[in-house]
Amino acid sequence: MPGKSAKGPRQPHLGAPLDALDPYLPDNGNLGYRISRYDLDLEYKVSPNRLAGVATLTATSFIHLQRFTLDLASTMSVSRVTVNDKRARHSHRSRKLSITPESPIPPGGAMTIVIRYTGSPRPIRGPWGEVGWEELTDGALCANQPNGAASWFPCDDHPSAKAPYRIAITTDSPYYALANGILESKRTRAAQTTWVYQQIEPMPTYLASVQIGMYKKKSLATKPFPVDAVLPARLMRTFDIDFGRQMEMIDVFVEMFGPYPFPTYTVVVTDDELDIPIEAQSFSTFGANHCDGSRSAERLVAHELAHQWFGNSVTLSRWRDIWLHEGFACYAEWLWSQRSGGKSASEWARTYYDKLATHPVRTTLTDPGPRHMFDDWVYKRGALTLHALRLAIGDGNFFALLRRWTDKYRYGSVTTEDFIALAANFSTMSLGPLWDEWLFTAALPPFPGPS
Structure with a gap:
C-alpha cells in the first residue's frame, strides 16, 4: 500500500466511531450501531435508468437494538431485508429505511444486514442543488457530497462513518464501469459485464462512487502506483494537453504532503460537460469541458488530486x-x-x-x-x-x-x-x-x- 511502511497483506483501517448526528445534516446518519463493511452488488440498465441492488452491510451494535434505521432515497423500493439470516420487518418513508430484527441485537452484537432493492435512481435535492446518482447522455455518474449516497444504496450517511467497500457493477458490455478501489475481477457473460472493485481503505459514504460510460482506459503510469485515465476515445488527444502534467503534479504533492494514500489514482472524463469536477476516493471526475486542449482547468486538476490527501484519506x-x-x-x-x-x-x-x-x-x-x-x-x-x-x-x-x-x-x-x-x-x-x-x-x- 503506498505510504505504508509495514510489510505483508494490506488490511483495512476503520475510522473512529462517533455515535452522533451532524447538526448540518440532522436528517442524515443513524444512531446505535456502526457499519464496518459494505458489499454492494449492483445491476444497472443504462437506457431505462434502472438499478437493482443487493446491499450486504456488516455492522456492530453500540446499544440494545430493537429497531434501527438506514438512509435510503424514496426512489428505491425495498423488497426484502434480513438481519443475521432471518427475515426482518421494515418500513421505508422520508428517506429512512426502518428495520426491526426478529430478535433484538445486544450491545456489541454483530449484524449482517442484507437489503434487496430496485428503482430508478435520481439525485437528491437540497440546499446545494442535486446530489447523488445522475444520468448522463449515455451513462451515469455519482456525485454524493454531502448527502447523495442514499440515492443509490442504503447507508449510514455520516462523514465520520468510514468503512471498506466491495462494489460489483453489472451493466451492458459496451460500457466501462468504474468504482472506488482496485479492480479485482471483470467477467463478461452474454451481453453483460460484471466489474468488481475492492476499496479496503475506509471510505465515507459521500465518496463512494460509480461511473459508467462509453470509455476507454489509458495508462499514465505504473510506478510508484498505477495512474490511469478513463475517457471517451474522442478526447484522447486533448487529454494529453489538459492533463499532461498530471504525473509531475503527483510528484510535487507527494513531496509536499507525504506519500499518496491509496493504491491507485484514476482521472475520469465524461462525454458530457460538468459544472464542476467531482472528487471520489481513489479517482476524480471531470467533464468534457475540462478537456478542451486549452489547459485552462489545470488548477482544478490540482484541486481534485489534493483531495486524495485532504478529504479522502484525512x-x-x-x-x-x-x-x-x-x-x-x-x-x-x-x-x-x-x-x-x-x-x-x-x-x-x-x-x-x-x-x-x-x-x-x-x-x-x-x-x-x-x-x-x-x-x-x-x-x-x-x-x-x-x-x-x-x-x-x-x-x-x-x-x-x-x-x-x-x-x-x-x-x-x-x-x-x-x-x-x-x-x-x-x-x-x-x-x-x-x-x-x-x-x-x-x-x-x-x-x-x-x-
Whole structure:
C-alpha cells in the first residue's frame, strides 16, 4: 500500500466511531450501531435508468437494538431485508429505511444486514442543488457530497462513518464501469459485464462512487502506483494537453504532503460537460469541458488530486469543518501554480484576499452554516488561513506539519481542534491569536504578509 511502511497483506483501517448526528445534516446518519463493511452488488440498465441492488452491510451494535434505521432515497423500493439470516420487518418513508430484527441485537452484537432493492435512481435535492446518482447522455455518474449516497444504496450517511467497500457493477458490455478501489475481477457473460472493485481503505459514504460510460482506459503510469485515465476515445488527444502534467503534479504533492494514500489514482472524463469536477476516493471526475486542449482547468486538476490527501484519506468528522478539505485543496492549487512556473502562492493570496475584502461575510470559517459550507469564500479563506500559518511558522515547519497531518490521521476522521493541536508542535510561539483571527472571527483579518 503506498505510504505504508509495514510489510505483508494490506488490511483495512476503520475510522473512529462517533455515535452522533451532524447538526448540518440532522436528517442524515443513524444512531446505535456502526457499519464496518459494505458489499454492494449492483445491476444497472443504462437506457431505462434502472438499478437493482443487493446491499450486504456488516455492522456492530453500540446499544440494545430493537429497531434501527438506514438512509435510503424514496426512489428505491425495498423488497426484502434480513438481519443475521432471518427475515426482518421494515418500513421505508422520508428517506429512512426502518428495520426491526426478529430478535433484538445486544450491545456489541454483530449484524449482517442484507437489503434487496430496485428503482430508478435520481439525485437528491437540497440546499446545494442535486446530489447523488445522475444520468448522463449515455451513462451515469455519482456525485454524493454531502448527502447523495442514499440515492443509490442504503447507508449510514455520516462523514465520520468510514468503512471498506466491495462494489460489483453489472451493466451492458459496451460500457466501462468504474468504482472506488482496485479492480479485482471483470467477467463478461452474454451481453453483460460484471466489474468488481475492492476499496479496503475506509471510505465515507459521500465518496463512494460509480461511473459508467462509453470509455476507454489509458495508462499514465505504473510506478510508484498505477495512474490511469478513463475517457471517451474522442478526447484522447486533448487529454494529453489538459492533463499532461498530471504525473509531475503527483510528484510535487507527494513531496509536499507525504506519500499518496491509496493504491491507485484514476482521472475520469465524461462525454458530457460538468459544472464542476467531482472528487471520489481513489479517482476524480471531470467533464468534457475540462478537456478542451486549452489547459485552462489545470488548477482544478490540482484541486481534485489534493483531495486524495485532504478529504479522502484525512476526512472531517463534522461538516462544519469543511475548510479542512476545501481550504487545503485550494491552497494546493496555489502551491502547484508556483511550482509549475505560474503565479506564486503569495500572489494568489493577495488576489483572493482583495476579492474577499469586497464581500464581507458574517460567519466564521469553522462554522459557516450548512447553506454556506460550499461557498467560495470558505475555500479561499481556508487557503488564506493556511498561507497565514505558513508565514507565521516558516516553510520548513509548515510542510512538515502537512506531512505529519496526513500521516497521523491517514484514513481517519478529524476536527479543526485536531489541526490546531498538531500545529502547536511546529511553532515556537503561540498560534492562538492567528486562529482567533482566521478561524473564529467572522471579520477578515489584515492581509498575512507585506501589503
